[in-house]
Amino acid sequence: MKEKLQSVLIVAFIIVVFASSISYVFAEEGNQQYSSGYYQLNLVIEKQTSGNNTSGMYSFYVLENGMLQPSSVIKVPFGKEIKITIINFDQGTSLPLASSAENVTGVVSGTILASSSISTSNAQALTSKSGQSVSEIPAREISHTFTTDTGLNIPIYPHSTEVAYTYFNTVGNYTWGCMCQCGIYSMDASGSMVGQLVVLPP
Ligand SMILES: [Cu+2]
Structure with a gap:
């Protein structure tokens, strides 16, 4: 019992250290969401460490002002170029529910950039030279997808950083x-692997 408690404490300590190093790395992002001509949407796939489900x-999180925020409601502006950065800490793969999830759709130029290096600075600097240009990912190499019912589909490699540019052209x-099929609880849980997308009027 004592050993078990000890290992729980060690795991908790590692999580705290890990979480604080993430927020440190991300802290530089700050309030730059409108500064570069496009709107920056930073998504992080990370294990839940607080709240009701530990x-x-x-789960997906929205990285805002250096903090991981819930993804239950993701807000994006209408008609503006949006740079989506996805940082996936999950090393595992999970089979898609449909083969359409393999294809990159709804993004500018039809491709995303992907890298196995995980960091926000890498995501910001990711170019066609430092990253791989991807238009589809085979089902067995997919970890998660970021998919919307507006036609956007971004398959995500395990333990990766990806960058996509897109527009949302209908308010609503x-x-x-x-x-x-990444988890029976997370798949149906709002703010984990599903949520609302709000396209805000100009
Ligand atoms: Cu998933």
Whole structure:
């Protein structure tokens, strides 16, 4: 019992250290969401470490002002170029529910940039030279997807950084979700692998 408690404490300590190093790395992002001509949407796939569910399932978070925020409602502006950065800490793969999840759709130029290096600075600097240009990912190499019912589909490699550019050209309330069989709880849990997408009027 004592050993078990000890290992729980060690795991908790590692999580705290890990989480604080993440927020340190991300702290530089600050309030730059409108500064570069495009709107920056930073998504992080990370294990839940607080709140109601601490079972260790991976969830999407929105990185804002250096903090991981819930992804239950993701707000984006209408008609503006949006740079989506996805940082996926999950090393595992999970099969998509449909083969359409393999294809990159709804992004500028039809491709995303992907890298196995995980960091926000890498995500910001990711170019066609430092990253791989991707238009599809085979089902067995997909970890999660970021998919919306507005036609956007971004398959995500395990333990990767990806960058995509897109536009949302209709104001309204939509749904985003991961199209993978990545967990019976997370798949249906708002703020984990599914949520609302709100396209805000100009
Ligand atoms: Cu998923």
